[in-house]
Amino acid sequence: MSRTSPSTRPTTVLVYSTALRVLHWLTALCMFVVIPIAWYMTTMDRHDPSHGGWVNLHKSIGLTILLLTLIRVVARLSGSAPPLPERIPAFEQRLASLGHGLLYLILFAMPVSGYLTSYGGGHLVNWFWLFTLPSVVPQDKLLVHLGATIHYWLAYLSYLLIAGHVLAVLYHQLVQHIDILGRMTGRRDPL
Ligand code: HEM
Numbered sequence: 001m002s003r004t005s006p007s008t009r010p011t012t013v014l015v016y017s018t019a020l021r022v023l024h025w026l027t028a029l030c031m032f033v034v035i036p037i038a039w040y041m042t043t044m045d046r047h048d049p050s051h052g053g054w055v056n057l058h059k060s061i062g063l064t065i066l067l068l069t070l071i072r073v074v075a076r077l078s079g080s081a082p083p084l085p086e087r088i089p090a091f092e093q094r095l096a097s098l099g100h101g102l103l104y105l106i107l108f109a110m111p112v113s114g115y116l117t118s119y120g121g122g123h124l125v126n127w128f129w130l131f132t133l134p135s136v137v138p139q140d141k142l143l144v145h146l147g148a149t150i151h152y153w154l155a156y157l158s159y160l161l162i163a164g165h166v167l168a169v170l171y172h173q174l175v176q177h178i179d180i181l182g183r184m185t186g187r188r189d190p191l
């Protein structure tokens with residue numbers, strides 16, 4: 001059967017700007033590295049000589065995500081996202097906006113809560129062993145507790161949102177035959 005019969009022909013979609021696409025994939029890559037490092041470092045023996053190095057790497061990548069997100073939000077607000085194809089029902093479009101909004105929240109709240117946990121406890125981050133990032137918060141046990149609690153619980157929300165996000169893309173791509181992925185890869189021609 002032809003892959004482009006009318007019922008299965010993918011809808012051509014508008015794409016995100018190059019800057020937003022690059023920032024999206026860099027951030028996604030960082031997320032897929034920072035989370036397994038977190039799992040590894042939190043399960044390893046804290047007296048292991050390499051523990052501090054893993055924690056510093058986790059924090060460096062985490063703060064890089066914050067920087068990428070700040071740049072991304074400025075880029076996003078100074079332009080506009082390409083409208084979703086009309087074939088996607090209004091309900092799904094609202095769900096996508098909500099999901100994306102929550103992903104942005106995670107991209108801010110995880111690094112900030114991590115920063116509070118670290119700096120509230122007086123542990124400075126040596127960004128990729130290049131330079132030490134200054135503290136902008138006082139040392140305070142309450143900050144450490146608040147930061148650690150937010151960091152811990154939002155981690156679970158991140159897993160749910162990322163899984164939902166990837167599944168939603170696959171659903172539109174494979175079930176509905178709408179080339180949503182092309183919006184983020186820059187592919188303008190339907191598959
Ligand atoms: C988007 C960025 C980040 C993600 C997705 C992330 C994710 C995680 C996860 C899943 C854990 C394990 C769960 C937990 O024990 O809380 C963790 C632990 C931790 N993270 Fe992050 N993190 C990020 C950024 C940061 C940053 C920027 C810092 C510090 C500057 C940081 C500091 C920590 C610390 C100190 C722990 C260990 C807590 C413990 O030992 O119990 N994280 N992170």
Ligand code: HEM
Nearest residue numbers: 028031076081096100103104162165166169180181183184
């Ligand atoms: C394999 C992994 C991933 C794939 C295939 C993917 C794919 C996509 C696609 C196709 C879009 C465009 C959706 C649309 O136009 O409505 C998108 C948007 C978005 N993605 Fe991902 N993504 C992945 C991972 C991630 C991760 C890890 C995050 C962050 C935690 C993330 C955050 C976002 C956000 C916030 C948007 C909305 C962009 C905007 O409108 O400004 N993505 N993603």
